Amino acid sequence: MAQAQQSVVVSENGLGPYQQTVRLGKHTLIADEPVSMGGEDAGPEPFDLLLAGLGACTSITLRMYAERKQWPLAGVSVALTHDQVVVEGGGKLDRIARTITLEGELTTEQRNSLLAIANKCPMHRTLQSDTRIDSMLTDCREVATAT
Structure with a gap:
């Protein structure tokens, strides 16, 4: 399944108090916390x-x-x-x-x-x-x- 080791880079994106941009090679995801935890539920x-x-x-x-x-x-x-x-x-x-x-x-x-x-x-x-x-x-x- 996994081939060459590549870095996953996660950084704040400034779009919410906890929202993160997750970069995995050519793929980009958003991670966030649910509203109940103070986030905006913009991603998983x-x-x-x-x-x-x-x-x-x-x-x-x-x-x-x-x-x-x-x-x-x-x-x-x-x-x-x-x-x-x-x-x-x-x-x-x-x-x-x-x-x-x-x-x-x-x-x-x-x-x-x-x-x-x-x-x-x-x-x-x-x-x-x-x-x-x-x-x-x-x-x-x-x-x-x-x-």
């Missing part, structure tokens, strides 16, 4: 973008696998929600509920295999792993000179 909120990535990765992975196996998968739909649940000891755990709808004349074995493959899609593996995020600051004067 960050968790929605995360869920969209997982849903797209799941669907694409299932399509690729079914094509490779020449299975009669007629359609895939993935519905996702995110919430937090209280765990023993009083902490909270992020939970993503993913409901996958498979269309086509698939056997029970094929459906079960596709569910297993969904749980191995790259985004699922990343979200389940111990991911390290390395953050650093740059001086805005350096960025201005670099462009």
Whole structure:
């Protein structure tokens, strides 16, 4: 799925208190917070973008696998929600509920295999792993000179 590594650049666009322009190669998206959080709901909120990535990765992975196996998968739909649940000891755990709808004349074995493959899609593996995020600051004067 992912080919050459390219930067995703997110920056404030000045069109709302929290509105962001998201640049991903030749694609541009808007991200924002809902009105209830002080935003203007001009685009998906960050968790929605995360869920969209997982849903797209799941669907694409299932399509690729079914094509490779020449299975009669007629359609895939993935519905996702995110919430937090209280765990023993009083902490909270992020939970993503993913409901996958498979269309086509698939056997029970094929459906079960596709569910297993969904749980191995790259985004699922990343979200389940111990991911390290390395953050650093740059001086805005350096960025201005670099462009």
